[in-house]
Amino acid sequence: MADLEKVTTDSDAFEKAVEETVNAADQLDAVDLNKGIRGPKELRDHLLQPPVKYERLGELVKLAKERLGNDGAAGRN
Amino acid sequence: MAPQEETDTKKNLLDQAEANAFLQESKREIAKAYPDMLERLAPDLGVAVDNIRYSTWELGTAIQEANVDIAALLARRQPTDGVSLGKIAGAITFRLARGRIVHFRDPANVPTTAFLIQDLAALVLSAERVLRAGVHEKDLLEVAYQTARRHANQETLGLCFDVIVRDS
Numbered sequence: 483m484a485d486l487e488k489v490t491t492d493s494d495a496f497e498k499a500v501e502e503t504v505n506a507a508d509q510l511d512a513v514d515l516n517k518g519i520r521g522p523k524e525l526r527d528h529l530l531q532p533p534v535k536y537e538r539l540g541e542l543v544k545l546a547k548e549r550l551g552n553d554g555a556a557g558r559n
Numbered sequence: 560m561a562p563q564e565e566t567d568t569k570k571n572l573l574d575q576a577e578a579n580a581f582l583q584e585s586k587r588e589i590a591k592a593y594p595d596m597l598e599r600l601a602p603d604l605g606v607a608v609d610n611i612r613y614s615t616w617e618l619g620t621a622i623q624e625a626n627v628d629i630a631a632l633l634a635r636r637q638p639t640d641g642v643s644l645g646k647i648a649g650a651i652t653f654r655l656a657r658g659r660i661v662h663f664r665d666p667a668n669v670p671t672t673a674f675l676i677q678d679l680a681a682l683v684l685s686a687e688r689v690l691r692a693g694v695h696e697k698d699l700l701e702v703a704y705q706t707a708r709r710h711a712n713q714e715t716l717g718l719c720f721d722v723i724v725r726d727s
Contacts, residue, residue, distance in 0.1 A: 483662065486601075486611035489594045496594065499615050503590035504583075506619025507626075521633045522571050525641040526581045533592065533687040542696040543603035546679055547672040549700060550707050 582626055589622050589651075590615075592688065596680045597661065604679075605670040612662045621658035625651045628713050645724055648685040649717025655681035656706045678707040690724055698723045 484499040536542070573581060594613070601608050628650035632642045661677040663669050682703050686694050702719050705711040711719070 483612045484594070484615050485609075486594055486597055486613060487609040490598045490608065496591075499594065500587065500590045502615035503593075503619040503622065504586050506616045507586045507590075507623035509619075521573060521578075522641045523573055523577075524571070525647075526573060526577070528644070528691075529647070529689065530581070530584060530588070531691070534691040536683050536687050538696050539599060539683065540603050542683070542699055543600060543675075543679065545696055545700050546675050546703055547604070550672075550675055550678075550704055 585626065586619075586622050588688070589655075589684070590618065592684060593618055593655075593660075593680065596684050597676060600676050600679055600683070604673050604676055606663070606673045606676065610664050610669060611676075612664060613660050614658075614662065617658040617660045618655075621654040621660060625654040625713075628654065643717070643721050644689055644691075645719070645721030646714070646717035648689040648720040649715070650713040651689060652681045652685045652702070652706060652716050652720075653711070653713035655684065675703075675707065678703055682706065685720070690720065692724050692727050694723055694727055698727070 484502070485495070488495040489499045490496070597611055597613065598608055601611060629642065629647055632646055632650070636642055656678050661680070663673065682699055686692075686699060702716060702723070705716065705719065
């Protein structure tokens with residue numbers, strides 16, 4: 483279990499958490515991914531670009547708290 | 560397909576070594592981005608960062624399961640055309656939302672809405688890293704509702720994302 487505060491303030495803890503996560507992923511080999519992942523290079527290039535930061539995070543959380551915070555709350559429509 | 564076209568298409572496909580490198584890098588990118596996403600969401604949800612723990616095991620398995628979903632999509636559909644970004648976002652959002660990833664050190668003392676953090680982290684991470692489009696928060700909220708409160712699998716979420724991106 484990673485301690486978020488440590489992970490976000492201590493680079494060693496961050497690297498350790500990343501390694502633990504990748505190792506956990508590596509231990510699962512439910513299918514042979516090599517057979518299926520022959521996708522186009524454009525897709526890979528798109529997915530490995532730097533992220534586009536979502537600027538309206540505060541507004542999203544505010545709406546989510548209002549509308550999803552109570553069981554039974556309806557969606558937008 | 561004409562021979563020249565076929566050659567061009569093959570040149571444009573990832574070979575096995577490239578595919579492996581891509582998968583490894585994808586895993587690492589999400590593993591690195593996840594704590595940052597939790598840290599960004601925590602203040603608006605009223606949760607102290609030092610109250611949050613996350614399971615690296617659960618996160619790692621969720622990432623790997625998303626990769627399996629994406630590989631299956633690529634195998635079932637035309638690998639040369641790829642898979643729509645919405646479907647990839649659907650697989651990642653679903654897996655990151657379903658794992659038992661985020662925990663609170665003191666769950667009795669968090670706001671009632673704090674438990675939305677994992678759903679929102681899954682959603683925003685997909686929006687930022689996969690869709691990369693200016694998706695309106697009300698559209699994201701609609702998907703958040705499906706993820707948090709209804710029964711949507713990765714394909715259904717993928718269709719929702721496809722429509723949202725098309726209409727954005």
